[in-house]
Amino acid sequence: MTNNRLRIAVQKSGRLSKESHLLLRRCGLKFNVDERRLITRVDNLPIDILQVRDDDIPGLVMDGVVDLGIVGENVLEEVELERQAANKACQYQKLKPLDFGRCKLSIALPEEFDYQGLASLQNKRIATTYPYLLKRYLQERDIEFQECLLKGSVEVAPRAGLADGICDLVSTGATLEANGLVETQVIFESQSAIVQSAVTQSDEKQALIDKLMSRINGVIKARE
Ligand code: ATP
Ligand code: ZN
Numbered sequence: 001m002t003n004n005r006l007r008i009a010v011q012k013s014g015r016l017s018k019e020s021h022l023l024l025r026r027c028g029l030k031f032n033v034d035e036r037r038l039i040t041r042v043d044n045l046p047i048d049i050l051q052v053r054d055d056d057i058p059g060l061v062m063d064g065v066v067d068l069g070i071v072g073e074n075v076l077e078e079v080e081l082e083r084q085a086a087n088k089a090c091q092y093q094k095l096k097p098l099d100f101g102r103c104k105l106s107i108a109l110p111e112e113f114d115y116q117g118l119a120s121l122q123n124k125r126i127a128t129t130y131p132y133l134l135k136r137y138l139q140e141r142d143i144e145f146q147e148c149l150l151k152g153s154v155e156v157a158p159r160a161g162l163a164d165g166i167c168d169l170v171s172t173g174a175t176l177e178a179n180g181l182v183e184t185q186v187i188f189e190s191q192s193a194i195v196q197s198a199v200t201q202s203d204e205k206q207a208l209i210d211k212l213m214s215r216i217n218g219v220i221k222a223r224e
Contacts, residue, residue, distance in 0.1 A: 005046045006208050007066040012051035016192055019100040020070045024049070027215035046208065055079070062089050064199035067209065072101050074130065074169065074190040081132035091198035095213055099220060101192035105130055108181040109165040110158050115184050118143055121165070127157035128167035130188075137187040155179045 010020040013035060021033060030043045033051070040049040050066055057071040058079035076092075083090035107126070109115055118141055125146035128134050138145055148163040155175055157163040169190075170176060170183055194216065196209065 004202075004204070005041075005048045006068070006205055006212075007048050007050055009050040009052055009057045009060050009066040009069040009071075011054040011057070011071070014054060016054060016070065016072065016101050019098075019192070023070070023098065023216065023219065026219045027212060047212075058092070058195075059083070061092050061195050061197045064089075064197045066197065067201065067205060068095075068194060068196055068212075070098065070192055070194050072103070072190050072192050073097070074103070074105055074133070074188060076193065076195065077188070078130050078132050081136060085132070089198075093196045093198060095194045095196050095209075096216060096220075098192045098194060098216075099223070101190070103169045103171050103190050104186045105133060105167060105188040105190065106170045106183045107134075107165060107167045107185040107187060108155075108170070108176050108183045111180050111182055113165065113182075118185065121145060124164040125162075126165050126167050127154050127163035129154060130167060133188050134167045155181060 008024070011017045029045060029047060031040050031049060033040050035051070038051060040051065042049065050060070052060065054071055054075055057069040058076045060066045061069040062083060080090045107121070114120065118138070121138065121143050123144055123146065125148050126134060127148040127150050129151055131147050131149055134145070148157060150157060154166050154168045156179060157166055158181065159179060166181065167187065173183060176183055201209065
C-alpha cells in the first residue's frame with residue numbers, strides 16, 4: 001500500500017473540528033469539507049485530511065496510519081498510557097501545542113462528601129472516561145481507587161449510585177453544579193496539539209511536514 005499524499009487526522013465533528021480546519025486553512029490549505037466523507041482532499045497540496053472521532057486520532061498516529069494528527073493532550077496521553085499497558089506501539093512526536101481546546105480533567109465529588117484532601121479518596125469508586133490518567137495521578141500519590149468506566153453520562157454516576165465521585169473534563173462547572181458535584185482537584189490541564197507519527201517519512205513527506213509546521217508557527221506567532 002503506497003501513499004504519497006500526506007495524511008492529517010482531525011476530529012470529524014466536535015469541539016476541535018472548527019479550529020483544526022481554520023488552522024489548516026490559515027496555513028494556505030484549500031479544501032471543502034464534506035462531513036459524510038472520511039477523506040477530504042486538499043486541492044493545492046498533496047495532503048489528505050482524515051475526519052475521524054478524536055479518540056481514534058492518537059492510535060492512527062502511533063500505528064503510522066496517518067502522518068499527523070490534531071488532538072487534545074487529554075486523549076493523546078490517555079491512549080498512550082492505555083497502549084503502553086497493552087504493549088502496543090505508543091511512540092509519537094509532539095510537534096507543537098496549539099492554542100485551542102483548552103480544558104481540565106478534574107476530580108469532582110458530591111456536595112455532601114466530607115473531603116479532607118486526596119486521602120479521602122482512598123478505595124472510593126470514581127466514574128471516568130480517563131482511567132489511565134486518573135490511575136497515574138492517584139498512584140503517584142499512593143491512593144487506591146475503584147474504577148467505574150463510562151464513555152458518557154459520567155457526571156450522573158454519583159447520583160445514580162454507581163460511584164462516589166467522578167473524574168471528568170470541566171470547563172464552566174455548570175454541568176457539575178447541575179449534578180450536585182463540586183470540583184475538588186484538577187489532575188490534568190489540556191490543550192490541543194499537533195503530533196507526528198514516529199514512523200520514518202520519505203524526504204518529500206518530511207519536507208512537506210516541515211513546510212506546514214513553519215506555516216503553523218507563523219500563524220500562531222501572528223496571533224500572539
Ligand atoms: P468524538 O465524537 O470525536 O469522540 P467527543 O464527544 O469525544 O467527540 P468533544 O466534546 O468534541 O469530544 O471534545 C473533544 C476534545 O475537545 C476533548 O477531548 C478535549 O480535548 C477538548 N475539550 C473538551 N471540553 C472542552 C471545552 N469545554 N472547551 C474546549 N475544548 C474542550
Ligand atoms: Zn471522543
